[in-house]
Amino acid sequence: MALAFAKSSDFPFDKPAGEPCTNLDDHDGCRIHSRLRDSGFKGCTVFDCFGAGQKVSARTFEGRSWRDDAATRSAMFAVFPIVRRLHELLWYLDEAIVLVTAADRDATPWLTAFERVRRLSDGSAAELAGLDVDSEYGAVRDLLIDASDISRRAIPASRSRRGRAPRPGSDLTGADLAGSDLRGLSLRGSIAIAADLRDARLNRCDLLGVDLRDADLSGADLEGAIYLTQMQVNSARGDARTRLPEGFERPRHWART
DSSP: OOSOBOSSSSOSSOBOTTSOOTTBOTTSOBTTGGGTGGGTOHHHHHOOOTTHHHHIIIIITTTOOTTSOHHHHHHHHHHHHHHHHHHHHHHHHHHHHHHHHHTTOOOHHHHHHHHHHHHHHTSOHHHHHTOOHHHHHHHHHHHHHHHHHHHHTTSOOOOOSSSSOOOTTOBOTTOBOTTOBOTTOBOTTOBOTTOBOTTOBOTTOBOTTOBOTTOBOTTOBOTTOBTOOHHHHHHSBOOTTOBOOTTOOOOTTSOOO
16 A cells, blocks of 8 residues: 555556555455465565554554545655664564574674664654664664674685675676575675575575575575575575575465475
């Protein structure tokens, strides 16, 4: 409802932000939820709001519906993407706390940052609307990188089985990385669209912000991947052999064998 989408391989038509999707019913449900991908709505099956929709509806606006009045509608839709980014940042900080704690390091800086972002996400609609989320990301960027570095030091960086190991910000579009040992590496910010990562080992590999759309993760080991999100998993392809971190859901569109 709140977000826009454009006609593409992910959506069959354009929808402006704030306009209801034609598949939205009167009870805020999706009429084609069980067949979204078959109907051309692949983008809907990939998206993850990190719980921001529930937070904005139940807490920020105290259960009021966007259907109630135009002012609530516009305010709610302005706040939602901000809360979503804050919740995404909380996801990363939560994992960073786990990483540094496992390495027997003092997690106080990460805990302090987490609590600050959590308090911001609990703000009023007016407070949230005036928030500079980019600055909040910038403020904790070094903490996220430090936690990754601390965790990855325990695993000597391995080389890709073909040539030099990829680095942060690499263009890995369509790259053949099948069977590669990527443990301990940082691919942070890389583009890996349609990359072949079959049977790759990604334990303690930093995947912060990596674009994994249509990447083949069949048989890949992602159990210890750093900063992996459900949205990244949803956007990729995999199979029954793909190993995911605890708490992740195996996408329904993945191969069953």
